[in-house]
Amino acid sequence: MTIFPAASDKGPPAPAPDIIVLRRLNLFYGTFQALQDIDVTFPRQAITALIGPSGCGKSTLLRTLNRMNDLIEGVRIEGEVLIDGQDIFGPDVVLTDLRKKVGMVFQRPNPFPLSIYDNVVYGPRLHGQPGKAELQEILERSLTAVEMWGEVKDRLKTSALSLTEEQQQRLCIARVLAVEPEILLMDEPCSALDPLATLRIEELMQELKRNYTIIIVTHNMQQAARASDLSGFMYLGELIEIGSTGDIFTRPKDSRTEDYITGKYG
């Protein structure tokens, strides 16, 4: 299978092991504090899962990393988020470049009501004027990366909305890969899918992590246990603990983590 060039090839000569660094991140919606003093780093080319009960701030944290929270009125953010060493809230940050670098897959598949072709090339067309041949190459590469090329290569002009939910979600992932991000944020990407489709998306994530840093928010603890290298447990806006997935699920340090993963609440 064709794969994208490793993200780290394009970065500085010797990239730091951690691609994302958060320092004392606090986030408020009006007077409500949604994130409290988050201090954490995310390593390159690994899958980090964020788990925790509804409303614990895990989606908020995810949406901070590509500044999608900026769209919400009355949001206030304190602290630092460094991606590749650059503060994403700094004055010289170009928002569109940040979002190109930090791609996002949403909870429900949200392909545009356009053709499969137009969905995949949407991003590349935003960021330049690629020629037809170049677009064709991006198209094939992105759809191959999500293992869809064979299925759809003969009907690229049909509406993306005619695909199954799983195919739609794969298409959304392909659409993100087409702009060659370094980081993939996945916000419960399987919550609209059946168990088999979920498993196949998880397999896809394992393929993708060779080239991308993946951060996934999930409600599904089995999913976190199966699919991630690192897991972080969040509760009431705080990141309680983060560590290797094996440790978090077998030897949690904090009693709240233990209570959550053993099903006492959540």
Place this chain on the structure above:
Amino acid sequence: MHREKFIERVLLLLALSSVGSLALITIFIFLEGFPLILSVGLKDFILSSHWAPTKGHFGILAMIISSVLVTLGAMIIGVPLGLSCAIVLAEFSPKRLKMVLKPTLELLAGIPSVVYGFLGVIWLVPLIRNYLGGPGLSLLAGSIILGIMILPTVISISIDALTAVPDPYRDGSLALGATRWQTVSRVVLPAARSGIITAIILGMGRAIGETMAVIMVAGNALQIPTSILDPVRTLTSNIALELGYAAGRHREALFATGIVLFIIIMILNLSATLITRRR
């Protein structure tokens, strides 16, 4: 139980009465106007521009062309204005501003058309006469006034169409690094296309049916215009201007004109409905 049934019947009757009056109007104008179309011949009625009803000439071509041109002019002015207004309000304004401005714009629809006509006569017509020439009362004046009058229809329905586009489309686009304008032009507008086309068609229906304001500013000369500064008489103007003194075949010819208008507007509304339903 008994009472419930009774109330249901009464409500049904009331509901049917509005459909019934529409049916009666239709039957009435067809009964009054159709015999003339039959006796003159459809071809001589709509493809001749010789209108001398007291001498037996009933060609309405000049008025059809004038109506179409005035409407077209109104669309050229009103659609870009209305659509950009809708885009700004739906996509680029804070919610609170939209909540104030949308009802205000809809209020425009409540201003009587004679007021628009009045403003046209005292302000727009002299402006055209002094700066562009001609009598001022013209195709151009009619188009501008109608273009303004269709704004509330175009804006309001376009805003609804844009608001109906699900937010995940916008999020998906922004998250790929699109700017807001790229998101609107490449995803939101295509997704709202059928609703926007409906808005345009309904605006067109309103423009072609408008009478009072057009009579006041368009000049009402019976001719096929050769310039936008020429005065024109539309189908609706002609009916309103002549019905007062028309009798016999002349009167029938005005009803027949009504049939033509009726059919045009039916086609416009029907296509708007079909486009909306296809969504």
